[in-house]
Every structure is written in C-alpha cells, then in structure tokens.
Amino acid sequence: xxxxxxxxxxxxxxxxxxxxxxxxxxxxxxxxxxxxxxxxxxxxxxxxxxxxxxxxxxxxxxxxxxxxxxxxxxxxxxxxxxxxxxxxxxxxxxxxxxxxxxxxxxxxxxxxxxxxxxxxxxxxxxxxxxxxxxxxxxxxx
Numbered sequence: 001x002x003x004x005x006x007x008x009x010x011x012x013x014x015x016x017x018x019x020x021x022x023x024x025x026x027x028x029x030x031x032x033x034x035x036x037x038x039x040x041x042x043x044x045x046x047x048x049x050x051x052x053x054x055x056x057x058x059x060x061x062x063x064x065x066x067x068x069x070x071x072x073x074x075x076x077x078x079x080x081x082x083x084x085x086x087x088x089x090x091x092x093x094x095x096x097x098x099x100x101x102x103x104x105x106x107x108x109x110x111x112x113x114x115x116x117x118x119x120x121x122x123x124x125x126x127x128x129x130x131x132x133x134x135x136x137x138x139x140x141x
C-alpha cells in the first residue's frame with residue numbers, strides 16, 4: 001500500500017469542498033446552502049486533508065438514538081489506494097462504538113462493487129431472503 005502524509009480531524013468539510021469532492025466522484029450536485037445544512041446536521045463528521053486539500057470524508061446521519069446511517073464515505077479518485085477509506089471507517093466505527101445503544105441499527109448504501117469493503121466492518125448484504133434487499137429513491141427534477 002502506498003504511504004501518504006495527511007491530517008485527519010472530526011470536522012465537516014466546507015460545503016464547497018464537499019460538493020467538489022462529490023463532483024470528482026460523479027455524484028449529483030445540490031445547492032451549496034443545502035449541502036451546508038446537511039453537513040451541519042450530521043451526527044458525526046471526519047475529514048482527511050493532504051496539503052490542505054480535502055481528499056476524503058465520511059459522516060454519520062440519523063436520529064442519534066436508534067438509527068444511524070453511514071453516509072458519504074468519499075475518497076478523491078487520485079488518492080484511492082492509500083488506505084484513506086479504511087482510515088475514515090476506523091474513525092466512524094470508533095464513533096459508532098460509543099454512540100450506538102444496544103438495539104440500534106446502523107445502515108449504509110454501498111456503491112456497486114464496494115460491498116466487500118463494508119463486509120470487513122461486519123455489514124451484511126441484504127440478499128432478500130431474511131431481510132428485504134433494501135430500496136431508495138432519488139429526487140431529481
């Protein structure tokens with residue numbers, strides 16, 4: 001694995017940085033003021049920077065009591081392969097280990113082909129036999 005010096009902190013990126021990172025990954029854009037509100041209402045944030053540039057981030061959203069949802073585990077394409085995703089998930093897992101009471105649920109939607117990455121953290125694929133496969137809806141104009 002390649003080595004990289006970076007700075008990690010438990011703070012959200014700016015809305016502009018967040019939208020730029022989403023764009024690098026081909027994700028849909030939202031208005032900057034909406035992105036800021038979304039980031040500000042997260043339960044937990046973690047950001048990784050290299051040379052002051054945002055190269056990765058993750059956050060947890062939810063009600064903070066029963067439902068926790070891992071959202072936006074993002075690593076800039078040019079920094080993939082450095083273990084940044086694992087560092088982000090370790091920070092998220094540390095937060096969840098303290099925040100989640102017994103009986104709570106932690107969810108996520110894995111990008112296609114990334115399911116095995118999350119299985120390393122004891123997430124199970126919803127195969128439709130015991131649990132439904134899961135569903136989502138995207139709001140677009």
